[in-house]
Amino acid sequence: MSALQRLGIEQVAKSQAVYSAAQVQTKETFGFKWSKRDTYxxxxxxxxxxxxxxxxxxxxxxxxxxxWLGGGRKIILDAGCGSGYSAILFFGDLLKEHDYLGVDISxxxxxxxxxxxxxxxxxxxLQSDLLDMPIPDGTVxxxxxxxxxxxTDSTERAIGSLAVKLKPGGRLLFYVYAKKAVIxxxxxxxxxxxxxxxxxxxAWKALEPLTRLxxxxxRLQVDLxxxxxxxxxxxxxxxxxxxxxxYWNICKAFxxxxxxxxxxxxxxxxxxxxxxxxxxxxxxxxxxxTDASLSxxxxxxxxxGLTVVALKR
Numbered sequence: 001m002s003a004l005q006r007l008g009i010e011q012v013a014k015s016q017a018v019y020s021a022a023q024v025q026t027k028e029t030f031g032f033k034w035s036k037r038d039t040y041x042x043x044x045x046x047x048x049x050x051x052x053x054x055x056x057x058x059x060x061x062x063x064x065x066x067x068w069l070g071g072g073r074k075i076i077l078d079a080g081c082g083s084g085y086s087a088i089l090f091f092g093d094l095l096k097e098h099d100y101l102g103v104d105i106s107x108x109x110x111x112x113x114x115x116x117x118x119x120x121x122x123x124x125x126l127q128s129d130l131l132d133m134p135i136p137d138g139t140v141x142x143x144x145x146x147x148x149x150x151x152t153d154s155t156e157r158a159i160g161s162l163a164v165k166l167k168p169g170g171r172l173l174f175y176v177y178a179k180k181a182v183i184x185x186x187x188x189x190x191x192x193x194x195x196x197x198x199x200x201x202x203a204w205k206a207l208e209p210l211t212r213l214x215x216x217x218x219r220l221q222v223d224l225x226x227x228x229x230x231x232x233x234x235x236x237x238x239x240x241x242x243x244x245x246x247y248w249n250i251c252k253a254f255x256x257x258x259x260x261x262x263x264x265x266x267x268x269x270x271x272x273x274x275x276x277x278x279x280x281x282x283x284x285x286x287x288x289x290t291d292a293s294l295s296x297x298x299x300x301x302x303x304x305g306l307t308v309v310a311l312k313r
Contacts, residue, residue, distance in 0.1 A: 003075050003101035004124045007139055017129045019105075022275040025196065026151050027105045029274045032200040034083035034108035037115075039266035044258045050089040053146070056300045056307035057090070057173055068171055069094060074141035078102040079130050079162055079174075080148025084112035087144060088119055095121040101135075103128050130158055137164045145174040147305075150278040156288045163292035166312035172294060175307045179279040180248065181234035187251040191272050203273050204265065211265045214253030217243035248303055282306060 004010065019027065040046075058064040069076075076095075078087045081102030087095070095116075100123035102112050109125040116123045128134065130145075130152060143166060149158040155176055162172055179185065191210075195203040222242040229237045235249050243255050254267040271277070282299070285306050289296055294310035 003099035026274040026276040031106035039262040079145040086146040150176045177279045214255040218255035
């Protein structure tokens, strides 16, 4: 029995919801991004992403995920599944032991179906707004939402909407962006608005000079020692590689020596292109989880974002 059958959802028409202009643009952005499979499926990118997932959600302990899913066949909801990329890396062969349902607002679910089939996994996919899913309340064992909720019109509403779908004792695993330094917050939003009038392919190409700048900064291998905190700019004291200083404090220009230009541009596009791209504080996330009757079991806070494992009360 599939996830949709277990949930009593046999036939679902595509959502006819009316979206905000920002959500429409964000929806189209991710349909485009996940179609560019050659920019995120290499061994270098996937191994790095898999390690990062397990570090944030499980403290590096792969067995913890199996423990969370113990005690029978579970329903896993991947809220904002895209092409199923993170789910395949995170759950792996556990997908053969449980019933998976990937939900996404974009047509990336078609890429997800293909990728699941290629990997030998069964799973259901549904194109729907996360704030209006036709899933009965209190029916899902685990919800996984990796880097998605901040791309809705309201992260707070998205957390609440997902929480009601969980069974008591079920887990919500999600990652959202953290607020950055003052100059970077300004620069990021400025570039995002400048790209907003372009077609996706043109926006992709428009970001390549920025991606090349990140590469050149990274290749310099120069350390910068900031003598003390600069609170009004959000800059912290300490020694940091020049590229990373620029990345965290001035403008996102991703760099990894073992990634290709296209793979780095994919990461920059993922950040700058969607108009819905909210950043949050730890206090906001704690409050919204409490309001949604979620008890935080694990909270990993980094400069990039906040990773949460929460239990439904």
